Amino acid sequence: MKRKLTFLVAGFLFMVSAVQQVNGQTEVSDAASTSATIITPIAISKTVDLNFGNIVAGIAGTVTVGTDDSRSSTGGVTLPTATPGTITAAQFDVTGLANATYSITTPAPFNVTGTGDPMEVSTFVTDPTPTGTLDGSGAQTVKVGATLAVGANQTAGTYTNADALVITVAYN
Amino acid sequence: MFRNLICSFFLLFLIQSQASSQQSVTAQIFAEIIDALAANEDEALNFGRFTPGNSGGAITVTPQGLRTVEGTVVLAGGVYSPGHFLVSGAPGASFTIRLPDDPAVLVHWQTGKTMQVEEWISDPPSGGDAVTLPDGSRSVSIGATIIVGPLDENPVGLYAGTYVLTFAYN
Numbered sequence: 498m499k500r501k502l503t504f505l506v507a508g509f510l511f512m513v514s515a516v517q518q519v520n521g522q523t524e525v526s527d528a529a530s531t532s533a534t535i536i537t538p539i540a541i542s543k544t545v546d547l548n549f550g551n552i553v554a555g556i557a558g559t560v561t562v563g564t565d566d567s568r569s570s571t572g573g574v575t576l577p578t579a580t581p582g583t584i585t586a587a588q589f590d591v592t593g594l595a596n597a598t599y600s601i602t603t604p605a606p607f608n609v610t611g612t613g614d615p616m617e618v619s620t621f622v623t624d625p626t627p628t629g630t631l632d633g634s635g636a637q638t639v640k641v642g643a644t645l646a647v648g649a650n651q652t653a654g655t656y657t658n659a660d661a662l663v664i665t666v667a668y669n
Numbered sequence: 670m671f672r673n674l675i676c677s678f679f680l681l682f683l684i685q686s687q688a689s690s691q692q693s694v695t696a697q698i699f700a701e702i703i704d705a706l707a708a709n710e711d712e713a714l715n716f717g718r719f720t721p722g723n724s725g726g727a728i729t730v731t732p733q734g735l736r737t738v739e740g741t742v743v744l745a746g747g748v749y750s751p752g753h754f755l756v757s758g759a760p761g762a763s764f765t766i767r768l769p770d771d772p773a774v775l776v777h778w779q780t781g782k783t784m785q786v787e788e789w790i791s792d793p794p795s796g797g798d799a800v801t802l803p804d805g806s807r808s809v810s811i812g813a814t815i816i817v818g819p820l821d822e823n824p825v826g827l828y829a830g831t832y833v834l835t836f837a838y839n
Contacts, residue, residue, distance in 0.1 A: 538692070539691070539692050540692050541692045541693070541694045542694060543694050543695070543696045545696075546696050546697040546698060546699060547696055547697070547698040547699070548698075548699045548700075549698075549699065549700035549701070550700075550701065551701045551703050551759070551762070552700060552701065552702050552703065553702075553703055553704075553705055553706070553759075553838055554702050554703065554704055554705045555705040560700070575705075575837075575838055577703070577762055577763075577838040577839065578839055579762070579763045579799050579838075579839045580759075580761060580762045580763060580838075582701050583699070587696040587698075589694060589696070609698055609699075609700055611700075611702070612702075613702070616700065618698060641696070643698075645700055647702070651702045652702065653702045653703055653704045653759070654701075654702055655699065655700075655701050656699070656700045656701075656702065657697060657698060657699050657700075658697070658698050659695075659697050660695050661695075661698070662695060662696040662697065662698050663693050663694070663695050664693065664694055664695075664696065665691060665692070665693040666691070666692055666693075667691035667692075668691075
């Protein structure tokens with residue numbers, strides 16, 4: 498009779514301790530890593546202005562400077578070849594994160610002003626287009642050409658615009 | 670609640686970094702309009718007065734103003750001149766001179782008889798060589814040779830005609 502009791506008590510004690518261990522396993526914690534990388538902001542600087550060169554007054558038409566610094570005309574506008582003046586596409590240096598791609602935004606048409614009637618500059622073309630990719634050292638050169646509308650008997654002189662040719666670049 | 674606070678803080682940080690990932694720059698733009706080329710004749714090409722003689726011949730007036738004859742033509746006194754033009758345009762620019770491709774025909778005012786003017790020559794020279802406008806203007810002189818027939822082909826009187834010169838920026 499005494500033996501039976503002891504056995505029962507021992508069994509009960511064992512069971513109680515086992516239940517307590519199960520309760521300890523319902524909370525789990527772990528550590529996950531987080532990271533953030535600050536990247537070089539994109540930057541753009543101008544190295545060459547946009548120059549259409551010498552254009553003879555008289556017949557109306559257009560003059561186009563390409564991204565390869567070439568020049569052409571339509572409508573019979575005369576472009577002197579012996580004294581062409583300075584002809585350059587606008588040129589910009591873009592810097593930022595290596596191998597990143599970025600968008601290039603050209604402005605809406607605007608006027609150059611001078612001694613005579615204003616002339617409209619439009620149809621901007623860029624190289625690269627429509628986006629650029631920075632090289633392994635985070636740099637790229639962007640060239641911009643455009644088309645100038647010349648009026649009939651345009652008054653001779655220098656026509657310019659100092660603040661309308663705005664180029665915007667953004668990571669994309 | 671703490672978790673929500675961390676999330677909104679991260680979002681704010683993200684928005685701010687996007688605003689500084691765009692950059693703009695301004696370039697200047699230039700175009701130079703230059704005066705169209707213009708030419709004014711200030712002296713007409715004039716072979717002057719002469720008689721053909723028995724068989725005619727030719728008279729040459731050089732751009733420098735020298736007059737010579739061939740054949741039986743006899744020169745008389747009076748005015749003669751090469752053609753003189755003043756070409757104007759953009760200072761520092763250059764242009765080419767193109768002489769007439771064909772002879773000019775001078776017509777007798779009464780009878781309709783003709784004499785031909787040919788062998789055009791200019792000073793400065795024509796063709797591909799560029800002529801400069803150092804201060805925006807340049808004088809051009811034109812000479813030529815007139816073929817004179819005997820008197821029955823070319824009676825006495827005034828013969829007149831026109832010729833075309835082309836000046837072009839190059």
